[in-house]
Amino acid sequence: MTKLVFIRHGQSEWNLKNLFTGWVDVNLSEQGEKEAKEAGRKLKEAGIQFDQAYTSVLTRAIKTLHFALEESGQLWVPEEKTWRLNERHYGALQGKNKAKAAEKYGEEQVHIWRRSYDVLPPLLSADDEGSAAQDRRYADLDPRAIPGGENLKVTLERVIPFWEDKIAPTLLDGKNVIIAAHGNSLRALTKYIEGISDEDIMGVEMATGQPVVYDLDDKLNVVKKEKL
Numbered sequence: 235m236t237k238l239v240f241i242r243h244g245q246s247e248w249n250l251k252n253l254f255t256g257w258v259d260v261n262l263s264e265q266g267e268k269e270a271k272e273a274g275r276k277l278k279e280a281g282i283q284f285d286q287a288y289t290s291v292l293t294r295a296i297k298t299l300h301f302a303l304e305e306s307g308q309l310w311v312p313e314e315k316t317w318r319l320n321e322r323h324y325g326a327l328q329g330k331n332k333a334k335a336a337e338k339y340g341e342e343q344v345h346i347w348r349r350s351y352d353v354l355p356p357l358l359s360a361d362d363e364g365s366a367a368q369d370r371r372y373a374d375l376d377p378r379a380i381p382g383g384e385n386l387k388v389t390l391e392r393v394i395p396f397w398e399d400k401i402a403p404t405l406l407d408g409k410n411v412i413i414a415a416h417g418n419s420l421r422a423l424t425k426y427i428e429g430i431s432d433e434d435i436m437g438v439e440m441a442t443g444q445p446v447v448y449d450l451d452d453k454l455n456v457v458k459k460e461k462l
């Protein structure tokens with residue numbers, strides 16, 4: 235039996251301001267730091283020991299991982315960062331206020347952009363200001379893989395190759411894994427490992443800074459799921 239823990243980053247500065255964030259690299263808020271440390275204390279209390287950590291290339295997830303590991307006395311655990319665990323890219327919505335967008339485009343349209351499985355947000359092009367194509371951390375990516383905006387389906391399609399190549403083999407090796415990532419990259423992984431339908435995933439939410447602990451059998455079937 236191996237343990238797999240998901241943790242969505244603690245509250246970010248843009249969660250606090252209610253802005254669409256996606257690939258914009260914002261920091262944790264003060265509250266977010268507290269949530270990440272509290273998550274670490276809960277992991278310690280539960281006695282969960284990790285062998286490997288994975289996170290995105292975004293500050294809010296990396297710092298959440300570090301606070302949680304430090305607080306649980308496991309800051310030494312090997313970690314790998316990948317763009318594949320990034321938040322879903324919110325395209326031209328990034329930086330816009332979610333409540334103002336609902337006033338302008340209607341609640342329903344905004345809900346569809348936020349939670350539908352396969353509707354894309356308005357896209358950014360590579361030469362638009364704020365495009366990831368201009369960000370050095372994505373320099374090694376095929377420019378065609380740099381998104382201008384993603385729905386959950388596209389997010390899942392770029393998260394799963396990393397699951398198959400790295401995370402699943404580590405778990406199959408009997409190692410306990412923590413993944414510190416984002417609301418939508420973790421919803422994609424949740425959908426995949428729990429076999430949730432395209433419709434039902436619309437109702438699945440991830441709380442900031444709350445560890446979700448899975449016990450997996452030797453075929454990586456979920457035996458138990460618990461939120462700390």
Ligand SMILES: O=C(O)[C@@H](CO)OP(=O)(O)O
Pocket residue numbers: 249253254255256257321322324348417418
């Ligand atoms: O703005 C975002 O990047 C995400 C997570 O904060 O928002 P939502 O929950 O609306 O998908």
